[in-house]
Amino acid sequence: MDQTHTLFIAALILCELFESYWQQGPTFGKVLENIERYYRKNIFLLFLMHPSFYLVLYILLLNGGHGALLGLILVMKGADIATKLWMIQTFEKGNLSAEFRAMLSMPIPHWMPWINVLIYPALLSFALF
Numbered sequence: 001m002d003q004t005h006t007l008f009i010a011a012l013i014l015c016e017l018f019e020s021y022w023q024q025g026p027t028f029g030k031v032l033e034n035i036e037r038y039y040r041k042n043i044f045l046l047f048l049m050h051p052s053f054y055l056v057l058y059i060l061l062l063n064g065g066h067g068a069l070l071g072l073i074l075v076m077k078g079a080d081i082a083t084k085l086w087m088i089q090t091f092e093k094g095n096l097s098a099e100f101r102a103m104l105s106m107p108i109p110h111w112m113p114w115i116n117v118l119i120y121p122a123l124l125s126f127a128l129f
Contacts, residue, residue: 005128008059009121015052016117024113029104036088053077069127
C-alpha cells in the first residue's frame with residue numbers, strides 16, 4: 001500500500017466526516033435546512049462545504065484523468081451536490097408534491113447521514129489499488 005494512497009483515503013474520511021457533521025439532522029427537512037443556510041449565505045460557500053468533491057477531483061487529475069472508478073466517485077459527488085441544489089430550489093419555489101412534503105418530516109435513522117464516510121473511502125481504496 002502506497003503511503004500517498006493511505007493519506008488520500010484518510011483525507012477523504014476527514015472530509016466526509018466534516019460534510020456529514022454539518023448536514024446532519026433528525027429529519028430530511030432539517031438536513032435540507034442546514035444545506036439551505038449555506039446556500040442563502042453564498043452559493044460558493046455551499047460548494048466549499050463539500051471538500052471531498054475537490055479532493056476526489058485532485059486525485060483524478062493527479063492520476064492523469066484515468067480510472068473509471070475515480071470518475072464514478074466524482075460523478076456521484078457532483079450528482080449529490082446538484083441534487084441538493086435542485087431540492088433547495090424546488091423547496092424555495094413551493095413546487096413540492098405531497099409525497100415530497102411528507103418526506104421532509106420523516107425521521108432519518110441516526111446512521112444514515114454517516115454512511116458516506118464508509119462508502120466513498122471504500123470506493124477510493126478500490127480505485128487506487
